[in-house]
Amino acid sequence: xxxxxxxxxxxxxxxxxxxxxxxxxxxxxxxxxxxxxxxxxxxxxxxxxxxxxxxxxxxxxxxxxxxxxxxxxxxxxxxxxxxxxxxxxxxxxxxxxxxxxxxxxxxxxxxxxxxxxxxxxxxxxxxxxxxxxxxxxxxxxxxxxxxxxxxxxxxxxxxxxxxxxxxxxxxxxxxxxxxxxxxxxxxxxxxxxxxxxxxxxxxxxxxxxxxxxxxxxxxxxxxxxxxxxxxxxxxxxxxxxx
Numbered sequence: 416x417x418x419x420x421x422x423x424x425x426x427x428x429x430x431x432x433x434x435x436x437x438x439x440x441x442x443x444x445x446x447x448x449x450x451x452x453x454x455x456x457x458x459x460x461x462x463x464x465x466x467x468x469x470x471x472x473x474x475x476x477x478x479x480x481x482x483x484x485x486x487x488x489x490x491x492x493x494x495x496x497x498x499x500x501x502x503x504x505x506x507x508x509x510x511x512x513x514x515x516x517x518x519x520x521x522x523x524x525x526x527x528x529x530x531x532x533x534x535x536x537x538x539x540x541x542x543x544x545x546x547x548x549x550x551x552x553x554x555x556x557x558x559x560x561x562x563x564x565x566x567x568x569x570x571x572x573x574x575x576x577x578x579x580x581x582x583x584x585x586x587x588x589x590x591x592x593x594x595x596x597x598x599x600x601x602x603x604x605x606x607x608x609x610x611x612x613x614x615x616x617x618x619x620x621x622x623x624x625x626x627x628x629x630x631x632x633x634x635x636x637x638x639x640x641x642x643x644x645x646x647x648x649x650x651x652x653x654x655x656x657x
Contacts, residue, residue, distance in 0.1 A: 462508070462650040463498055465635055469537040470494040473639065479512075479647040482639035485540075489640065490519070493540040496635035497532050498651050499525065505653035506588035507635045508604075511551040512645035513581050519560070520646055521548030521587045522599075523636035532634075542638035547599045547624075549585050553641060557585070559601050559622065566601075566622065576621050580606060582647070586618065589633065597629045 464478035472484035472492030485491040496507075500522070509520045519542040529535035542548060543563030550558040556575035559566040568576030579585075584604035589597045601621040604610060608617040635651055 461655075462652050463655075465507075465649040465651055466497040467494040468497050468532050471540050473637075476645075476647075478649050479645060480637060480639070480649070481512075481645040482642055485642075487640075487642050490517070490541045490638045492639040492644075493537075493542075493637040495523065495532075495537040495637070496649075496651060498653065499532070499632040499634045500589070500651070500653040501632045503591045503654045504589060505633065505651065506586050507649065507651050508584055508586045509646050509649045510582050510584050511579065512647050513643075514551075514555045514579070515553055515641075516644035517550065517553045517640035518644050518646050519545060519548050519550045519638040520585075520649065521545045521560075521636060522589065522633045524630045525632045525634055529632070537636065540638055545636045545638065546633070547587050547589075547601075548636075549587060549601055549621075551579050551585070555579065561599075561624065566624070568622070576601075579603075584610075591629060592626070595629055596626045599624045599627055 466478070467475050467480065470480070471494070472482060473480045473494055474483045475494070480494055482492040507520065507522055511518050523544060524546045526535055537544075542550065542560060545560065546562055548560045550560060552558060552575075555578050556570065556573065557577055557579045558575055559568065565574050567574040570577050583606045586600075586602045586604070588600045588602065590600065591597050600623040602618045603621065605617040605619050610616040635649065637646060637649075
């Protein structure tokens with residue numbers, strides 16, 4: 416009887432500690448944000464600064480890139496991320512340091528059979544091998560391409576979706592539907608309402624491609640045309656490998 420009672424007490428204390436930690440999490444979340452929110456942030460999904468592989472005709476600036484070689488009128492410069500999205504949801508976020516030059520960034524489906532970056536160097540710096548891309552163009556307009564094919568917008572006759580400003584943040588997001596497909600959303604952060612730590616971002620959807628066959632892994636890919644074209648603060652959010 417004593418052993419059973421002791422076992423139940425120990426078990427109860429352990430369970431109580433778990434509930435106490437959960438309650439503490441609610442309190443800390445409320446004290447920090449002022450909002451009672453049952454949705455805890457998954458620490459595996461923290462934004463990571465992109466680390467670059469296979470840099471060609473670009474200068475690496477931390478998690479940014481600047482074209483410093485190649486021809487001034489060709490998409491012959493770029494790099495890919497060392498981080499991969501292996502499953503589930505994820506996105507890449509980026510900004511152009513200037514207008515008047517062409518920068519393309521997005522997510523590329525990694526070729527079949529690759530399990531790590533060293534196995535699959537990116538040999539093509541053109542934007543046509545970026546599976547899901549936003550082009551921040553030299554004409555100060557932004558376009559969407561999927562494997563080099565334009566997704567036509569209705570902003571003007573060129574198929575643009577709008578105009579962009581320097582340092583405006585853009586995203587390409589995949590959302591797993593858990594049925595063998597994912598949706599690919601193209602969006603930007605409202606420049607009048609930038610993101611702040613602890614607060615939700617005001618994300619403005621541009622368009623979404625629904626029901627794309629879910630092919631993993633994915634990596635960030637970039638392409639640049641004019642010399643001096645720069646992408647800054649490129650980050651990736653993913654379920655990080657454990």
